Amino acid sequence: MNVEAYLKAGKIASKVREDARKKYHVGSTLLQVCEDAEAQIREMGAEPAFPVNASLNEIAAHYTAEPNDETPVKEGDVLKIDIGVHVEGYIADTAVTVCYDPKYDQMVKAAEAALAEAVRMAKVGTKASDIGRAIENIISRMGYRPIQNLSGHSLQQYTIHAGKSIPNIWTLGSSFTLQAGEAYAIEPFATTRDGAGVVHEGKVKNIFGITSRKPTKDDDADELLNTIWSRYKSLPFALRWLTDAYDVPRLRRLTDVLIKKKNVHAYPILVEGREKIVVQAEHTLIPADGGSTVITL
Ligand code: MN
Ligand code: MN
Numbered sequence: 001m002n003v004e005a006y007l008k009a010g011k012i013a014s015k016v017r018e019d020a021r022k023k024y025h026v027g028s029t030l031l032q033v034c035e036d037a038e039a040q041i042r043e044m045g046a047e048p049a050f051p052v053n054a055s056l057n058e059i060a061a062h063y064t065a066e067p068n069d070e071t072p073v074k075e076g077d078v079l080k081i082d083i084g085v086h087v088e089g090y091i092a093d094t095a096v097t098v099c100y101d102p103k104y105d106q107m108v109k110a111a112e113a114a115l116a117e118a119v120r121m122a123k124v125g126t127k128a129s130d131i132g133r134a135i136e137n138i139i140s141r142m143g144y145r146p147i148q149n150l151s152g153h154s155l156q157q158y159t160i161h162a163g164k165s166i167p168n169i170w171t172l173g174s175s176f177t178l179q180a181g182e183a184y185a186i187e188p189f190a191t192t193r194d195g196a197g198v199v200h201e202g203k204v205k206n207i208f209g210i211t212s213r214k215p216t217k218d219d220d221a222d223e224l225l226n227t228i229w230s231r232y233k234s235l236p237f238a239l240r241w242l243t244d245a246y247d248v249p250r251l252r253r254l255t256d257v258l259i260k261k262k263n264v265h266a267y268p269i270l271v272e273g274r275e276k277i278v279v280q281a282e283h284t285l286i287p288a289d290g291g292s293t294v295i296t297l
Contacts (some may be wrong), residue, residue, distance in 0.1 A: 001157075001181055002090050002288070003057040003068040004199045009092035010295025012044045013085040014163050017296070020081045021096045025073040030054045031082065031240070032056040041085050049084030049160060049236035051207055053054060054118040056080075060147060060189055060199045060270045060278040067240040067248050076101045078108075080280045086235070093185040094278045094296035095282035107190055108279045110142035110248075113189040115281040118152075120283055122178055122186065129175035132167030135188045139168075144146065145197040147189035147278065150270070155183040155284065158233055178287040183295070187282035196273025205266035207257065212263045229263075236267065 016037050025033055034052040041048050051064035056071070057078050062172060065071075073079055082095040097108045114135040121131055121226045131152075152166030164176055168188050178184060191197060210229055215222050227245060239251055247255070258264035272278050285292040 001183070002088060005087040005090035006092065006183060009046055009085045009087040009090055012046045013083050013092035013094045013284075014296045015044065016040050016083050017096050018084070018236045019080070019095050021098060022204070024268070025079060025098055026075055026077070026100055028073050029065070029069060030056075030063075030073070031069040033079070034065040034199060037081065037083055038176045041083070046085045046087050048099035049086040049093065049238040051241070053082035054079060055082070055269070057277050058272045058275040059202070060150060060272055060280065063204065063269045066206050066239060067243050073277050074100070077130060078104050078231065078277050078279060080278070082282065084160065084269045086158075087270045088286060090159055091155050091183070092284045092296050093155065093160065093278050093282060095187060097281065098280040106142065107144050107192065107277070110139050110144050111188045111190045111279045111281040114138040114146075114190070115144065115186060115283060118186045118188070119283055119285060119292070119294055122184070122287055123139050124180050124287045126184055126287065127175050128164070128166045128178070129171055131186065133170040136169040139188060139190045143193065144190040145193055145195050146273070146284055147191060147197060147199055149198045150187070150189045152184060152282075154231040155185060158235060160235070180289070183284055183286050185282055185284045187225045187280060189278055189280045190268050191272050191276045191278050194274065195278075198273045199270040199278075201268035201272055202271040207236050207238060207267040208264050209267070210263060212232050214263065216257060216261045216263060218257055221254050223284065224251070224254045225258055225263055234293070245282060267278060
């Protein structure tokens with residue numbers, strides 16, 4: 001692994017997250033929220049590892065702005081801003097919840113307290129299942145529910161979800177231990193006591209990623225596939241990132257071809273099972289003996 005690249009990605013991700021935390025987003029559109037953060041990543045000399053996620057209220061994750069998205073952030077909203085930065089493919093993944101309804105301030109604190117404890121525990125040899133148990137305990141003790149089917153994950157170069165999951169609940173059965181030389185994102189999500197504590201896939205899909213480069217026999221679709229590959233490889237992308245080269249109707253039509261041919265996967269938004277408010281906190285760390293380097297601190 002390239003520790004220098006991880007540290008640079010982490011420093012930028014952290015700065016972008018903290019600026020997003022301080023900003024007053026009410027009155028902004030989700031397009032502005034996403035594009036401002038992405039522009040800042042690029043100005044600082046890195047690239048987004050995925051489109052900035054700006055997921056409102058009962059949407060837990062995986063919403064990014066559509067081209068010309070005019071959805072406003074309103075008073076009373078709870079907005080998760082999830083930021084990925086990569087330097088040479090080494091990814092820092094971090095998130096903040098901005099809360100414009102004081103009713104949910106404590107729930108945001110619960111997710112952050114759970115993350116702080118998870119980070120404190122994380123070192124070479126820590127069992128992922130122990131982290132999950134700690135996250136669940138803290139969120140439950142503070143009066144909320146963890147989202148049980150969302151989890152943290154190992155990261156590899158150019159791969160955001162690299163195969164190992166760090167649960168947000170106590171789970172029975174086999175687990176793994178954190179190792180040196182591997183990066184992990186830890187991301188507690190919480191909802192209210194009356195929530196389902198699980199998310200399901202919604203209808204909206206606005207984050208995409210290449211899964212196969214096999215030619216489609218449609219020249220226009222193949223050209224789009226090549227453009228996407230040259231820019232983003234297999235990392236996730238948004239249609240608004242391609243509007244410099246394609247008008248939106250044509251882009252949507254060709255993307256649909258690539259989805260049907262299974263060259264591109266469309267990621268659905270993830271919605272709380274009883275449509276209750278969801279909050280999130282996230283850091284990326286590299287374990288060491290006796291502690292870990294939190295690259296997004
Ligand atoms: Mn994330
Ligand atoms: Mn993540």
